[in-house]
Amino acid sequence: MIRFSSLLVALIVCLLSLAVLQADIPRPDYPAGRGDKCVEPTEVMKRDHFQFLKHQRDDTVHRGIRTSKHSLVGCIECHVAYDSDGSYLPVNAEGQFCSSCHEYSAVKIDCFTCHAAVPDT
Ligand code: HEC
Ligand code: HEC
Ligand code: HEC
Numbered sequence: 001m002i003r004f005s006s007l008l009v010a011l012i013v014c015l016l017s018l019a020v021l022q023a024d025i026p027r028p029d030y031p032a033g034r035g036d037k038c039v040e041p042t043e044v045m046k047r048d049h050f051q052f053l054k055h056q057r058d059d060t061v062h063r064g065i066r067t068s069k070h071s072l073v074g075c076i077e078c079h080v081a082y083d084s085d086g087s088y089l090p091v092n093a094e095g096q097f098c099s100s101c102h103e104y105s106a107v108k109i110d111c112f113t114c115h116a117a118v119p120d121t
Pocket of ligand 3: 030046049050053075076079091097098099101102105107108109111
């Protein structure tokens with residue numbers, strides 16, 4: 001009897017702390033993309049966006065193949081945001097599209113030492 005009730009208490013404590021944990025996790029917050037959809041379904045992009053970029057980088061740089069569907073320039077054009085003066089906020093600036101999730105998940109990318117983080121025009 002004693003064992004059963006302490007087990008029950010332990011279970012309740014576990015469930016309560018789970019609920020508290022879930023409520024406390026802050027989600028990354030980033031600007032919405034332009035248009036109504038991405039270059040692939042959103043769930044695919046969320047999971048695999050870097051596969052498209054890496055694959056294309058290999059194809060582009062090493063084999064000279066170029067397609068525009070997964071172009072990095074395209075990502076920037078749709079995912080860049082503006083400040084209150086209407087100037088571009090680089091996608092890798094704090095809290096911006098590419099950086100917000102990466103900071104959250106401790107991912108570091110070096111892409112923008114070579115590639116522009118704002119649109120050309
Ligand atoms: C050392 C410089 C350098 C770094 C760092 C770099 N790239 Fe590139 N990237 C290039 C060059 C040069 C090209 C070829 C550009 C061309 O021919 O148009 C290229 C092309 C690309 C392309 C195809 C062209 C386009 O605009 O879509 C993609 C995609 C790409 N890189 C993604 C990445 C990603 C993602 C990263 C970071 C993980 C990265 N690159 C880091 C130099 C770099
Ligand atoms: C034509 C505009 C456009 C282009 C180009 C584009 N995106 Fe998107 N992207 C969007 C929109 C709009 C959404 C949100 C769609 C939704 O809410 O379902 C989105 C969603 C995403 C998401 C998921 C975000 C989330 O909240 O889960 C990622 C990651 C992403 N895009 C990365 C990229 C990358 C990387 C590229 C370049 C290869 C790219 N996008 C190119 C418009 C674009
Ligand atoms: C919805 C959140 C989210 C958004 C938005 C997002 N990323 Fe990511 N990105 C991730 C996560 C999580 C990983 C690590 C995935 C893994 O390692 O399994 C990652 C990994 C990457 C990698 C591979 C890094 C490596 O070291 O292998 C590249 C390149 C990348 N992202 C580019 C971008 C670019 C460019 C944008 C903006 C156009 C962007 N991401 C927007 C969540 C996001």
